[in-house]
Amino acid sequence: MVAVCTTLWLPHRSFEPLSAAAPQSAGGPSNGLEILEVRPSFFVIAGAGANVGVQVGDDGVVVVDAGSAASAPAVLTAIKRISSKPIRYVIDTGPDADHVGGNEALSKAGEKLFGGSNFGGGAPNAADSVAPILSAEGVLRHLATSPAGGWPTEVFHYSRKYMYLNGEAIEVLHQPAAHTDSDVLAFFRRSDVVVAGDVLDTRQFPVIDVERGGSIQGEIAALNRLVDLAVPSVPVVTREAGTIVVPGHGHLCDQYDVVEYRDMVTIIRDRVRDLIKAGRSLTEVKAAQPAKGYMGRYGNQGGAWTTDRFIEAIYRSLAREKS
Numbered sequence: 583m584v585a586v587c588t589t590l591w592l593p594h595r596s597f598e599p600l601s602a603a604a605p606q607s608a609g610g611p612s613n614g615l616e617i618l619e620v621r622p623s624f625f626v627i628a629g630a631g632a633n634v635g636v637q638v639g640d641d642g643v644v645v646v647d648a649g650s651a652a653s654a655p656a657v658l659t660a661i662k663r664i665s666s667k668p669i670r671y672v673i674d675t676g677p678d679a680d681h682v683g684g685n686e687a688l689s690k691a692g693e694k695l696f697g698g699s700n701f702g703g704g705a706p707n708a709a710d711s712v713a714p715i716l717s718a719e720g721v722l723r724h725l726a727t728s729p730a731g732g733w734p735t736e737v738f739h740y741s742r743k744y745m746y747l748n749g750e751a752i753e754v755l756h757q758p759a760a761h762t763d764s765d766v767l768a769f770f771r772r773s774d775v776v777v778a779g780d781v782l783d784t785r786q787f788p789v790i791d792v793e794r795g796g797s798i799q800g801e802i803a804a805l806n807r808l809v810d811l812a813v814p815s816v817p818v819v820t821r822e823a824g825t826i827v828v829p830g831h832g833h834l835c836d837q838y839d840v841v842e843y844r845d846m847v848t849i850i851r852d853r854v855r856d857l858i859k860a861g862r863s864l865t866e867v868k869a870a871q872p873a874k875g876y877m878g879r880y881g882n883q884g885g886a887w888t889t890d891r892f893i894e895a896i897y898r899s900l901a902r903e904k905s
């Protein structure tokens with residue numbers, strides 16, 4: 583059986599499902615997960631809670647977002663199908679459980695690159711026998727109440743962390759106060775892939791977690807950063823080329839998709855801001871339906887992230903800014 587990845591396609595571009603290139607396996611998706619070859623050096627695993635980015639090469643495997651805890655065994659199986667090399671890094675794009683839940687399992691299955699701190703025959707350093715977990719500092723703060731196993735082991739609080747692995751530059755770019763206060767974009771410069779995490783969710787309006795430091799202005803700034811990092815297929819638009827942007831959830835995007843999503847979020851923000859300027863209360867703002875025109879595509883009446891909650895998050899972050 584050949585896995586045909588229907589949920590992740592960029593509609594106008596064709597990607598190779600891994601099973602077509604993995605004759606040694608039984609074929610088909612790994613335990614319900616879909617594996618997509620985005621570039622020869624870069625894969626996306628879908629169906630594990632959040633989209634999981636997998637960069638491969640001679641150095642080993644770099645994973646961006648571990649997926650949920652429940653999916654971790656299946657994610658590990660999928661990664662083994664992509665590469666026989668060890669996991670060298672796990673990068674968290676944010677603190678949500680569907681992104682960090684698999685941290686511990688993936689880290690333990692991995693191995694630090696150039697561990698080697700037991701020269702001289704001393705006891706092996708436990709930190710060398712696992713893959714480091716890298717994130718913005720805030721992820722560690724948000725996870726402080728959960729068991730220590732899956733906590734990030736390398737955190738940073740500046741705007742850009744960089745590495746050079748598997749023959750390419752990897753930039754981990756902190757976007758302050760967007761979905762939360764600890765979101766990063768992971769940009770693989772040679773693969774020309776950006777993993778965006780929860781600042782981009784093509785299934786719905788972006789989740790803005792005001793309690794954990796998210797804000798509408800930071801969300802729009804993060805989307806603008808994505809637009810700036812990505813290059814579309816111009817001047818030859820018919821070519822299947824251009825930067826691939828991997829959202830936290832939903833289908834793969836090119837720059838045009840991100841521009842459209844950014845414009846949508848900006849238009850709704852502007853409408854809410856105008857209503858606030860006109861002195862409307864939160865109830866009145868909601869009643870005015872500032873997300874009109876986009877609710878069919880991105881809105882939710884029920885579930886964890888309703889249209890009302892999105893509007894409320896915009897209202898609250900704009901009100902906080904004023905005060």
Ligand SMILES: [Zn+2]
Pocket residue numbers: 632678680681779780830831
């Ligand atoms: Zn998410």
